[in-house]
Amino acid sequence: MFTFRTLFRSANCGIITNRTYFTVTKCCQNYIKPSPLNQVFTEERNFTKNEILYTSVRQYAKSKDKKKEKGKAKVAINESQLSEVINLESLKTHMQKAVETLKDEYTKHLSVRTNAGSIESIPVELDGKTHTLQELAQIVRKNPKTMVVNMSVFPQAIPAALKAIEKSGMNLNPQQDGTTLYIPVPKVTTEHRENLAKNAKALFIKCRDAVKDVQNKQIKSLKKKDKLSEDLVKNCEQQVVAIANTYVTEAEKILESKQKELLMKN
Structure with missing residues (x-):
């Protein structure tokens, strides 16, 4: 039996992953269908049986790059410019108050051991x-x-x-x-600690919403200033959001620290 093997290679050939067999009639044995760029075929003819064996070589795409970190590009905050348009100190004061309230609630209400002082407040x-x-x-x-x-x-x-x-x-x-x-008085159990950690998250969300509420009110006020150009309003809005995000990030760090304390994690 006379057989021969011809390997068609492309610039993108990769790893052989499966073998596919096709029986082709004698009248079609000289016809080879064009392959996609991502495949290579090995032709093996057996003239006694009028068969052609194709070995499919599939080119796999390279692994995707890791997803980039979520979040928008950083916005440069020009406090001098922003102060001419809004009451920047008032904005910061209200946002900082939300963060300070979170700290205060954590201290008073999220102690592992319940005491009279925490209940009194x-x-x-x-x-x-x-x-x-x-x-x-x-x-x-x-x-x-x-x-x-x-x-x-x-x-x-x-x-x-x-x-x-x-x-x-x-x-x-x-x-x-x-x-x-x-x-x-609740016993200091793992379940009790986990419940306190959940409550810490709930208080954080309350703080975050308070900061975002201040942000949204300021943006709404900006949009009512008819004398400002559209570009300036847009730029100031972005700066207000960026400032709010710094306070939310601070609150997130406080939450993380408190949960580690409650759950006794290093």
């Missing part, structure tokens, strides 16, 4: 005003496992106090008995 909304719990009640520690909140002076504040304690982010579950609230 829980904010309670009553009649359109915000009070700390200690302004409305007497708080004592009955034993290592229970905190007692006496609401006899302001019994009308009990529903608001219950809601505030439950939503404090300290993983507390108060129980009411008349004008007295009993608060079981």
Whole structure:
């Protein structure tokens, strides 16, 4: 049996990945279909059986480059220019206030071990005003496992106090008995730590939204300034967003640090 092999190579040939067999009739054995640029065929003819064997060589594309880091190009902040258009100090003050509030809430409400001090500072909304719990009640520690909140002076504040304690982010579950609230002190378990870490994330989101709210109000105000050119307004908007992002980044770092502390991660 006489056979021969012809290898057609292209500049882009790669690794052989599969072999495909085709039986071709005698009248077509001299006809070879043109191959795509990314394939190479080896022709092997067996004249006794009138067969042609094609070995397909597929050229695989090179692996894709790693995705670039997400985020838009950095915007240069020209504070001198921006100050002529908006009240820059007021903008920064309001954004910084949101970050400081986050720090304060982490310190007061996200301690692994619940204590009277952290409960005393829980904010309670009553009649359109915000009070700390200690302004409305007497708080004592009955034993290592229970905190007692006496609401006899302001019994009308009990529903608001219950809601505030439950939503404090300290993983507390108060129980009411008349004008007295009993608060079981959570055990320091892995689950308790994880719940506190989730609450830390929720407080961060609240902070981030506050910063973005300041940003959006400022941008809305910019768009109302008819005397400014469209390009200047656009540039100032980008700078305001860039400033807001710096405060959000600061808040993210505070969140990361707090979660590591709560979850005991290095």
